[in-house]
Amino acid sequence: MSETITLEVLRYLPETDSEPHFQRYTVPYKDEWVVLDALNHIKDHLDATLSYRWSCHMAVCGSCGMMIDGEPKLSCHAFLRDYRGGVIRVEPLDHFPIERDLVIVMDSFMNKLSSVKPYLIPREEKPLSAGEYLQTPAELRVFDQYTQCINCLLCYAACPQVGLTEDFVGPAALALAHRYNLDSRDGGKAERAEVVASNEGIWECTFVGACSQVCPKQVDPAAAIQQTKLSSSVDWLKDMLTPGAHK
């Protein structure tokens, strides 16, 4: 008999279940398979009622974040071979309400992202006819890392502060705000500070650093938040000394 592996998957159907429960499925083991392949096997061959989000299967669309053996992971990037010999527990991402099975309600993140104004607010307006804003490779490198966020929300599931404080803007959104603040073309830092440097913004972060450890794209939101704290403090100090001048 060929090798198999067992998944213990959280199931929750709000129409009929009063609370979530676990269901076990045994699937073929393949060296090259990821947890998502196993879920797709379940969906196609064992239980068509299992629901989860996925699309690209190449760790860039950010759809398939889940808790896998208690760790937030992209299920398309979590290989069965790393869990061989045990039962793999698969649950929806922590710190979000469960919509159904492995599907979380992510409205809170969408609102937080929007609140930090994650778009270029040009330092100087110029028409398209004037060509591109010049930006050297060195200037790009300053913020490039923070552009890599795929909004997979693993960092929200890992962050203890997100679990404690519902309104905390959270790692990904703060890292994206930082990304624009650092962009040489941008002049919107003061506008973003209303949210970023508010009570629910950077100051909620207690620098556990879990967000950066679980990030599948090495964005390092923890560093973004610490840099923003420092820079906000400097702005605050400047404002105290010469009110309004630094804006």
Added chain:
Amino acid sequence: MEVIETDIAIVGAGGAGLRAAIAVAEADPSLTLALISKVYPMRSHTVAAEGGAAGVIKDNDSLDNHFHDTVSGGDWLCDQDAVELFVNTAPSELLQLEHWGCPWSREPNGKVAVRPFGGMKIERTWYAADKTGFHILHTLFQTSLKYPSIRRFDEYYSTDLIVEDGRCTGVVAIEMRSGRMVAFRAKAVVIATGGAGRIFPFTTNGAIKTGDGMAMAYRAGVPLKDMEFVQYHPTGLPGTGILITEGSRGEGGILVNKDGYRYLQDYNLGPPDPWPRKKAMELGPRDRLSQAFWHEQQKGRTIKTPQGDVVHLDIRQLGEKKINERLPMVRELALAYVGVDPVHAMIPVRPVIHYTMGGIHTDIDTATRLPGLFAAGECACVSINGANRLGSNSLAEIVVFGARAGRSAVAFAKANPTLDPAGNAAEAAQARLRELFAREGGNDTVSGLRKAMNDTMESGAGIYRSEDTLLATCGILADLRARYRKVPLTDRSNVFNTDLIQALELGCMLDVASAMAQSALLRKESRGSHQRLEYPGRDDANYLKHSLASYRGSEPPSISYCDVVITRSQPAERVYGGAAT
């Protein structure tokens, strides 16, 4: 059923849909706009595009060059007025992305950098390392948050267009979190739902690329154009089909067979040196490269692996620094999914379904034959891609024609401001869904039918096709479509029912697949990506035409033809390799 009134509805929130939405918001912020997508915008498959977006910006290049590369790349099946518009508009649209913050890779002087791409005479592909689609999508999505008039309906699966008195007046969708149906009544509708690569078993396309918008338009009476043209990308990872960008060859990567031989020189793409060289060898067009693989496979010169035959892509000569800077994702993907570090070893690759050149028949303004309905991006066929799309033209296409679709929809909505009171079109969509929920019995499953469709499309309508294989595929598809009409759901719940969504997606794919296979059967020539073993040559006398597949319910589509727009480039031989200019 809840009715949401809106001036404009856009279905699909990938690159084209988001660009259309921003164009609407900028044209007139007082217009109401519903941006409807079955996934959150940042999950859209634009995210997976890697290599770059073509647009003339450098002094050594010209719009003329881009025009001729595109037209010959498409084997003269492109509409040349559309290509002209496209190459003229691409630079300003890519620049617009720059002004919105897209982190394009740069030259040392701070200007946007460009790289060579297949079939392009001169380097003109703007890139953001090898995550260009990701950056374009997130730039557009994040920018869209600026505009209060863009009202998003994330995770709403659109099932039907509403058509009343010969005009498209909206779309019916399922709110996935509740299962409830909603009718969007709109003065103009834009479809921007992407391609249909999931019809095939081995594809770079994400799970969401199931041709939903194509099928909605097709069922509403809009023809699907040039559906026989489906692109195989020459370099996908075996097993998963994950894309390894053409940019890796643009940067100097080579392809070798099991003997370490650069086999492309045997297929009118050589000589191999000097390398890198534009429009030659590994920088030939995708159709030619994928066909060369097929021939190598026939000759037994590919490499056998448990995940199928492969050749090797070698980028070691670029060195670690350049790979990290220009192709970081290629390295990351190869390491994770095939256990190969391309800094030190060759990457196994094989051709993989990547792109549908065909799509919803539109004119140059993105208008379809159904008044009030517009389409843009991969779901549409304008056509700028003809019989074979050149790499990096599609990321430019989504912004050029996405913006155009938004503006066309605004103009239409303003010129036709009154909607008659709602008829019962939306109720028909609801009745269809009720019937699906009520079905019982039978041995078929959605996943079983989907696999049968995948298998027959690969065996019958792959890189090379023949009368026999296509006839067999058409027959199997007819059978699958009949069985599909009886397939029951396993899951009859309301909340986020992905069994339901997959069933609806399968229905779309089966309809679109039958348009592909029937169009392929009737095109008795070889052109671009459509290669017929018994008709090896291009036949301009009979087939310098676009095919138009029209929906006929349970019957296979009827196929008619319309003329190709030729303005200043008369059909000629496609030349790559040493003789290329």
